Amino acid sequence: xxxxxxxxxxxxxxxxxxxxxxxxxxxxxxxxxxxxxxxxxxxxxxxxxxxxxxxxxxxxxxxxxxxxxxxxxxxxxxxxxxxxxxxxxxxxxxxxxxxxxxxxxxxxxxxxxxxxxxxxxxxxxxxxxxxxxxxxxxxxxxxxxxxxxxxxxxxxxxxxxxxxxxxxxxxxxxxxxxxxxxxxxxxxxxxxxxxxxxxxxxxxxxxxxxxxxxxxxxxxxxxxxxxxxxxxxxxxxxxxxxxxxxxxxxxxxxxxxxxxxxxxxxxxxxxxxxx
Numbered sequence: 201x202x203x204x205x206x207x208x209x210x211x212x213x214x215x216x217x218x219x220x221x222x223x224x225x226x227x228x229x230x231x232x233x234x235x236x237x238x239x240x241x242x243x244x245x246x247x248x249x250x251x252x253x254x255x256x257x258x259x260x261x262x263x264x265x266x267x268x269x270x271x272x273x274x275x276x277x278x279x280x281x282x283x284x285x286x287x288x289x290x291x292x293x294x295x296x297x298x299x300x301x302x303x304x305x306x307x308x309x310x311x312x313x314x315x316x317x318x319x320x321x322x323x324x325x326x327x328x329x330x331x332x333x334x335x336x337x338x339x340x341x342x343x344x345x346x347x348x349x350x351x352x353x354x355x356x357x358x359x360x361x362x363x364x365x366x367x368x369x370x371x372x373x374x375x376x377x378x379x380x381x382x383x384x385x386x387x388x389x390x391x392x393x394x395x396x397x398x399x400x401x402x403x404x405x406x407x408x409x410x411x412x413x414x415x416x417x418x419x420x421x422x423x424x425x426x427x428x429x430x431x432x433x434x435x436x437x438x439x440x441x442x443x444x445x446x447x448x449x450x451x452x453x454x455x456x457x458x459x460x461x462x463x464x465x466x467x468x469x470x471x472x473x474x475x
Contacts, residue, residue, distance in 0.1 A: 202227075202242060202243030202244065203227045203229070203241055203242045203244075204227060204242060204244040204245070205239075205245050206219075206228060206229070206245075207230070207233050207237070207245065208248045209255055210232050210233060210234060210254050211250055213250060213309065214248040215232070217309060218230035220310070220314070221316065221320070224314065224317035224318070225244075225246075225317055225320060233254065233255035239266070242269065244272070244320075245270070245271050246320065247272070249273070249274070249286065251276075256286075256290070260293045267295075270299050270323070272298065272299060272301070272302070273286075273287050273300070273301050274303075274313070275287070275301075275303050275304065277306065278305065280303040300320050300323055302315070303316075329473055330467070330472075334457070334462075334467070334473060337457065337459060337462070338455055338457045339367070341406060341408055342367045342395060342408065345395050347363065347395075348365060348393050348395035349361065350374065350381065350392075350450075353388065354383070359380055359384055361376075366430045366431050368430065372410065372412075372449070373427045373430070373431070373448070374447070375428070375431060375433070375446070377443055377445065377446070382446070385414050385416075389413050389414045389415070390411075390413055391411075391412065391414050392410065392412075394407070394409045395407070396408065402460060405458060405459065405460040405469070406457075406458070406461075408456070409455070409456050410452045410455045410456075411452070412450050412451050412454070412475075413451055414449065414450050417448070417449055424447050425438075427449075428445075428447075433445070452475045453475055454472060456470065456471070457472075459471070
């Protein structure tokens with residue numbers, strides 16, 4: 201998809217909406233319709249127009265630059281009845297359809313904007329897996345680390361746990377004496393796990409996030425001892441401990457790696473692998 205440019209109608213409300221949309225979509229910038237726009241840097245354009253319709257006359261001028269971009273139009277007003285009418289007029293000026301059209305009410309702009317941004321995201325095709333070198337880079341990074349943050353939550357409560365891990369073929373394994381994270385994990389088996397290097401500059405950037413579903417491995421299970429062995433915990437040590445170590449497995453569904461090393465091979469900085 202590439203980067204996203206959010207163009208707003210010049211007033212404070214549409215600017216606020218543009219900023220929020222850009223933050224949700226990621227890899228985005230926002231600008232007033234009056235600014236000089238560098239179209240070549242963006243694959244997706246999001247227009248946020250208010251009742252003053254100040255940018256409307258510019259669409260005919262912009263038309264040649266927008267033919268091969270993904271286009272979204274957000275109409276910010278108190279009434280939804282004008283959304284399709286304005287969108288149709290914009291499409292006529294551009295000579296092509298808009299990919300997404302959404303209404304953002306002035307009185308409920310926050311929730312409406314988030315829903316609009318999610319609609320735009322939904323139009324993105326699920327990425328196919330990149331070549332095997334990307335997964336190898338991810339697994340090499342994980343092999344060079346042993347600690348990350350396990351993120352869990354339920355309802356309005358969230359929790360982050362610094363914890364050591366063992367990674368093996370798409371699964372993270374953790375041992376824990378217990379604690380607050382289990383309250384959330386028993387109720388919500390979905391979790392995320394992050395590992396990163398300390399940031400120095402864009403040329404030395406490395407951070408990985410894994411998302412997936414959790415399962416518990418009981419001490420009597422065969423897998424429990426095997427994973428303990430991978431962690432370097434012997435049966436004798438387990439037997440001598442005064443407490444039980446609880447084993448958690450996070451089976452990964454998606455892994456995203458932001459790594460400066462990808463730039464050296466002319467890949468995008470951010471790569472996603474689906475399991």
